[in-house]
Amino acid sequence: MRGPSRLAVISGGTSGIGLATAARLAEDGFDLLLLGRNAERGQRAAAEISAKTGVHADFLAHRSEDFEHYPEVAERVGERTVDVLVASAGTGRQQRVVDTPVQVFEHILRVNVAGPLKLVQTLRDRFSRPGAVVLISSDAAIRGEQAIGAYSVSKAALNMLGQMLALDLAGEDVRVNVVCPGDTLPGMRYLLPPGASERDPDDARKWPLPPRGRLGEGRDTAELIAFLVSSRADFIVGASILVDGGSRAGAPDRVATPDPTTEGINAEGSREAHARHVTVSRRSKPRETTRPAESGTD
Numbered sequence: 001m002r003g004p005s006r007l008a009v010i011s012g013g014t015s016g017i018g019l020a021t022a023a024r025l026a027e028d029g030f031d032l033l034l035l036g037r038n039a040e041r042g043q044r045a046a047a048e049i050s051a052k053t054g055v056h057a058d059f060l061a062h063r064s065e066d067f068e069h070y071p072e073v074a075e076r077v078g079e080r081t082v083d084v085l086v087a088s089a090g091t092g093r094q095q096r097v098v099d100t101p102v103q104v105f106e107h108i109l110r111v112n113v114a115g116p117l118k119l120v121q122t123l124r125d126r127f128s129r130p131g132a133v134v135l136i137s138s139d140a141a142i143r144g145e146q147a148i149g150a151y152s153v154s155k156a157a158l159n160m161l162g163q164m165l166a167l168d169l170a171g172e173d174v175r176v177n178v179v180c181p182g183d184t185l186p187g188m189r190y191l192l193p194p195g196a197s198e199r200d201p202d203d204a205r206k207w208p209l210p211p212r213g214r215l216g217e218g219r220d221t222a223e224l225i226a227f228l229v230s231s232r233a234d235f236i237v238g239a240s241i242l243v244d245g246g247s248r249a250g251a252p253d254r255v256a257t258p259d260p261t262t263e264g265i266n267a268e269g270s271r272e273a274h275a276r277h278v279t280v281s282r283r284s285k286p287r288e289t290t291r292p293a294e295s296g297t298d
């Protein structure tokens with residue numbers, strides 16, 4: 001017989017990785033409080049999970065950057081305790097950090113870093129003991145991406161936030177960990193170039209495959225989270241764990257040196273000073289990089 005039902009609060013629980021996590025935790029019997037901005041999407045997500053699994057799933061419209069409204073989250077939790085908190089709401093911009101207006105930079109840090117902190121502070125007295133918190137970061141926290149500079153900065157900060165919270169809350173029997181997904185289908189809806197309001201539906205076609213040979217799915221990260229919040233992960237505290245199919249494991253083989261009879265050697269027979277390579281942003285748009293010409297010793 002199942003014990004008293006446990007509650008998981010999930011910010012950004014109405015879409016993508018957060019939604020996949022909600023569905024996965026519901027399979028484990030967790031009741032859910034999903035947070036997001038779009039009420040139609042949120043109510044539909046809660047209703048569908050509830051109908052499929054039989055858990056109680058609720059939705060609260062909530063904006064991560066509106067700090068004065070966080071008490072509403074605690075009010076909706078009511079008399080219950082929070083067994084699990086997952087902070088998945090995230091935003092960004094496809095722009096180099098040097099070109100990012102500071103107002104945009106501040107907004108990204110407010111949503112991606114200060115929001116999760118405020119959520120933990122709001123629910124601190126409501127956590128069950130033991131309790132578990134998982135912050136959804138990114139592989140861009142481990143190795144920054146120039147094309148999404150402010151986002152990379154925010155996710156690196158989020159990883160350190162997770163470590164500091166882990167220290168602060170370990171003595172309160174609340175474990176805090178961070179997961180760092182790699183490219184995960186269908187991709188973030190709010191990581192767009194300046195001026196864009198919707199992402200290109202074909203975006204994912206441009207993503208290079210990780211060594212694992214496929215792109216990530218929300219379920220990949222959700223499975224790790226289901227483990228991390230369980231008692232099986234009792235000794236895992238303050239960890240930042242990649243779920244990226246090996247993308248950040250190391251540099252892949254270098255591209256073979258081009259045939260010198262057709263490429264790379266100019267009329268005088270000397271190699272060009274710099275070869276120009278076009279790579280594809282892992283999450284977004286094509287970008288150009290330069291690197292020194294191949295040495296020919298590969």
Ligand SMILES: NC(=O)c1ccc[n+]([C@@H]2O[C@H](COP(=O)([O-])OP(=O)(O)OC[C@H]3O[C@@H](n4cnc5c(N)ncnc54)[C@H](OP(=O)(O)O)[C@@H]3O)[C@@H](O)[C@H]2O)c1
Binds near residue numbers: 011137186188
């Ligand atoms: N997908 C990837 O490739 C990938 C890779 C690495 C890391 N991540 C991280 O994983 C997390 C989820 O990404 P995803 O791909 O699942 O994105 P997504 O499908 O765009 O979902 C984002 C979720 O966050 C909510 N949200 C966004 N901005 C918010 C705000 N200002 N206030 C409150 N809620 C807000 C959205 O709610 P509404 O729809 O109601 O606005 C939605 O529920 C993010 O933290 C992201 O950085 C994603």
